[in-house]
Amino acid sequence: MxxxxxxxxxxxxxxxxxxxxxxxxxxxxxxxxxxxxxxxxxxxxxxxxxxxxxxxxxxxxxxxxxxxxxxxxxxxxxxxxxxxxxxxxxxxxxxxxxxxxxxxxxxxxxxxxxxxxxxxxxxxAAVQRAVLPEPPPRVGPFRVAARYETAEAEAEIGGDLYAVQETPYGLRCIMGDVRGKGMAAVEAATVVLGAFRMAADEEPTLSGVATRMDRALWREAERREGMDRLEWFATAVLAEFPPGGTRLCLVNRGHPPPLVLHGGTVRSAEPEGHALPLGMGFGNDPDAVDTMPFPPGSTLLMHTDGVTEARDPDGTFYDPVTRLNGVPFSGPAELLDALLDDVHAHTGGPRSDDMALLAVCHF
Incomplete structure (x- = not known):
């Protein structure tokens, strides 16, 4: 804070x-x-x-x-x-x-x-820390920071997740949100994170990572009965920073698009096509990978829908693109703290959902 x-x-x-x-x-x-x-x-x-x-x-x-x-x-x-x-x-x-x-x-x-x-x-809180350990503050030319904040009225563990991993194919990150809360959400989150960590080191393409995660959630859902089988899915954004380059690759599986900040401006990295959440698209064609420039001085901000669905007393949703435009910050941690403070000021009270944030700055 x-x-x-x-x-x-x-x-x-x-x-x-x-x-x-x-x-x-x-x-x-x-x-x-x-x-x-x-x-x-x-x-x-x-x-x-x-x-x-x-x-x-x-x-x-x-x-x-x-x-x-x-x-x-x-x-x-x-x-x-x-x-x-x-x-x-x-x-x-x-x-x-x-x-x-x-x-x-x-x-x-x-x-x-x-x-x-x-x-x-x-x-x-202990389970949350075990599932979502603090990412390394620096990986190569990138500085990293993450925040997880539960809704004020909630005592349960949320289903928001994130991870940062250095791989042979560059720095890879995930921001996701599994359905539900409590231990069922933690169980699904551990499946997603486990599949990501293994696939991120082994799959040469970001699309292949998404496919492996899709398959893992699909297999787990098949072991469930009743409504549990239908509710085992997760929205997610996968990001990759290839080694030795200044590019950013993204795969979006039904998640709020991340933001790219550069030179005091903010833009939403909208996917070119829309895909189903993880666990619902197994068997479909490989995911399309969106590629964009990511020169030094750029920052990738990934978040869950707890940010964009935060409302003020009049019911107006929080718009991070507008609110963060022109906001100065010296690093990823400062950016996330400023965003959290601004969301709190916007809502002026309790929220209905958790917030997970991950920022990666290229210096």
């Missing part, structure tokens, strides 16, 4: 700190209202709401203290008006005490849920 993202995180923490003071504000406000108004007016609702609000916002100790504070405040007001010994006063105190106990119970339930969620996220 860039500095802007860090600033947003700091602001979020400040807001949360203020929100956590609300139960105390309610207690103090309720007590003052009770104290300055006649006995027939009661702020009992304040004493009931404060512990319940503290349960999701505060620790166990904080919730218990707010509950005790509510009981003490109500008892003090009842004593002030000489009502604490009456049946109404006793009933009121018992109600506040019951609410305080329930608030502590809810706090414990929320704590257990949060612990389990953090554990699940930790496992998901």
């Amino acid at each position: 860039g500095r802007e993202g860090e600033g947003r995180t700091g602001e979020g923490r400040d807001v949360l700190a203020y929100v956590r003071l609300l139960p105390v504000v309610l207690l103090v406000g309720g007590f003052l209202v009770d104290y300055v108004t006649p006995a027939q007016f009661s702020a009992t609702a304040f004493y009931s709401v404060a512990p319940m609000l503290a349960a999701p916002l505060m620790s166990l100790t904080g919730t218990a203290l707010v509950g005790l504070g509510a009981i003490a405040a109500d008892a003090g007001i009842l004593s002030h008006f000489g009502l604490i010994g009456g049946p109404g006063g006793i009933s009121e105190l018992m109600s506040i005490s019951a609410v305080a106990i329930v608030a502590v119970f809810i706090n414990r339930l929320l704590h257990i849920r949060d612990v389990r969620l953090r554990s699940a996220r930790g496992v998901a």
